Amino acid sequence: MSDHSAITAGIRGLGVETASWAYANSGTRFKVFAQPGVPRDPFEKIDDAAVVHRLTGAAPTVALHIPWDKVDDYDRLAKHAEAQGVRIGAINSNVFQDDDYKLGSVCSPDPVVRRKATDHLLECIDIMDATGSDTLKLWFADGTNYPGQDSIRARQDRLAEALRETYARLGDGQRMLLEYKLFEPSFYTMDVPDWGTSYAHCLELGPRAQVVIDTGHHAPGTNIEFIVAFLLRAHKLGGFDFNSRFYADDDLMVGAADPFQLFRIMHEIVSVGAHTPQAGIAFMLDQCHNIEAKIPAIIRSVLNVQEMTAKALMLDNTALAAAQGSGDVLAANQIFMDAFYTDVRPMLASLREEDGRDPDPMAAYHRSGYAETIAAERAGGEQAGWGA
Numbered sequence: 001m002s003d004h005s006a007i008t009a010g011i012r013g014l015g016v017e018t019a020s021w022a023y024a025n026s027g028t029r030f031k032v033f034a035q036p037g038v039p040r041d042p043f044e045k046i047d048d049a050a051v052v053h054r055l056t057g058a059a060p061t062v063a064l065h066i067p068w069d070k071v072d073d074y075d076r077l078a079k080h081a082e083a084q085g086v087r088i089g090a091i092n093s094n095v096f097q098d099d100d101y102k103l104g105s106v107c108s109p110d111p112v113v114r115r116k117a118t119d120h121l122l123e124c125i126d127i128m129d130a131t132g133s134d135t136l137k138l139w140f141a142d143g144t145n146y147p148g149q150d151s152i153r154a155r156q157d158r159l160a161e162a163l164r165e166t167y168a169r170l171g172d173g174q175r176m177l178l179e180y181k182l183f184e185p186s187f188y189t190m191d192v193p194d195w196g197t198s199y200a201h202c203l204e205l206g207p208r209a210q211v212v213i214d215t216g217h218h219a220p221g222t223n224i225e226f227i228v229a230f231l232l233r234a235h236k237l238g239g240f241d242f243n244s245r246f247y248a249d250d251d252l253m254v255g256a257a258d259p260f261q262l263f264r265i266m267h268e269i270v271s272v273g274a275h276t277p278q279a280g281i282a283f284m285l286d287q288c289h290n291i292e293a294k295i296p297a298i299i300r301s302v303l304n305v306q307e308m309t310a311k312a313l314m315l316d317n318t319a320l321a322a323a324q325g326s327g328d329v330l331a332a333n334q335i336f337m338d339a340f341y342t343d344v345r346p347m348l349a350s351l352r353e354e355d356g357r358d359p360d361p362m363a364a365y366h367r368s369g370y371a372e373t374i375a376a377e378r379a380g381g382e383q384a385g386w387g388a
């Protein structure tokens with residue numbers, strides 16, 4: 001059993017970043033289901049994120065998405081967040097929702113489109129300056145649908161050029177994370193399809209470029225914890241977009257489809273102490289809550305990450321190393337599984353009480369009346385911009 005104070009310090013230090021778009025209306029490509037009380041602007045998204053943080057104590061930052069969260073005064077938005085007890089996290093760029101991007105953004109064959117896309121990335125860094133955010137998150141929908149449609153190699157050159165220009169604009173203490181995705185919206189090639197492509201570009205750029213792993217962006221059966229271990233060793237893991245998948249980029253609540261996978265990922269993180277804020281790994285949620293109520297779903301997701309981290313912290317690493325060293329396969333596996341099967345919920349509940357919080361954040365939310373208040377006060381809530 002690991003040392004109790006290390007476990008509690010690890011849990012108290014863990015910060016899960018919630019996404020502004022997860023508080024807004026979303027849907028599938030078939031239908032957006034509107035919910036009562038969803039935020040009408042970025043300020044109200046931050047209000048909801050602050051509720052999640054107050055109840056869980058584990059969601060201190062909220063990611064923004066530009067242009068979905070465009071405002072006139074970013075300093076005011078950052079101050080609003082601060083007043084609510086949260087901070088602005090990663091700035092997510094959007095170079096996929098414009099007719100100009102039909103053939104790609106930074107990889108487009110058209111130099112005018114590439115310029116427009118790169119300018120947007122630079123604008124996102126301006127917004128980082130204004131909000132105090134230290135992280136730019138890049139995801140490119142770029143790719144091709146048909147063999148011969150464009151030069152795979154030329155597109156890599158264009159990508160590298162845009163990334164170089166963006167990297168050069170980063171200020172002190174700022175970094176950029178490059179996300180990869182196996183397929184969708186393009187089906188023949190994606191220009192950043194896997195962690196290897198992202199890693200290679202980040203390596204070329206320098207230490208302030210790192211890979212972000214969206215857990216829903218892999219082929220079925222991919223061993224994600226292997227990627228985590230590899231990137232951590234190479235100091236190239238910048239963070240996660242956590243979510244669950246059954247088939248594709250489902251964006252379901254993290255830990256819902258495969259809690260064991262989340263445990264295995266958090267074990268790789270915890271085993272090298274990368275769960276602490278000082279390690280700088282961004283534990284972000286990238287999810288859409290299409291049919292379930294948003295704030296409780298986000299509370300559930302934050303708790304799922306917290307629970308799997310607590311289980312990983314419970315793992316007896318000394319015993320595991322001894323079993324591994326002596327080649328005792330069954331003992332090593334049992335130690336690993338014992339940690340996974342440990343029910344950490346009572347321990348987490350008492351920690352919350354010690355910290356002056358309700359031991360059951362979900363029940364506390366339902367009792368709080370917040371859902372009823374926002375449903376009454378907010379009419380015509382925003383669509384996230386996703387799945388329209």
Ligand code: AOS
Pocket residue numbers: 021065092139179181214241249286
């Ligand atoms: C898209 O599939 C990705 O997961 C991106 O992270 C995307 O930009 C995000 O869902 C919304 O910003």
Ligand code: ZN
Pocket residue numbers: 139179214241286
């Ligand atoms: Zn993502």
Ligand code: ZN
Pocket residue numbers: 214216217249286
């Ligand atoms: Zn995705």
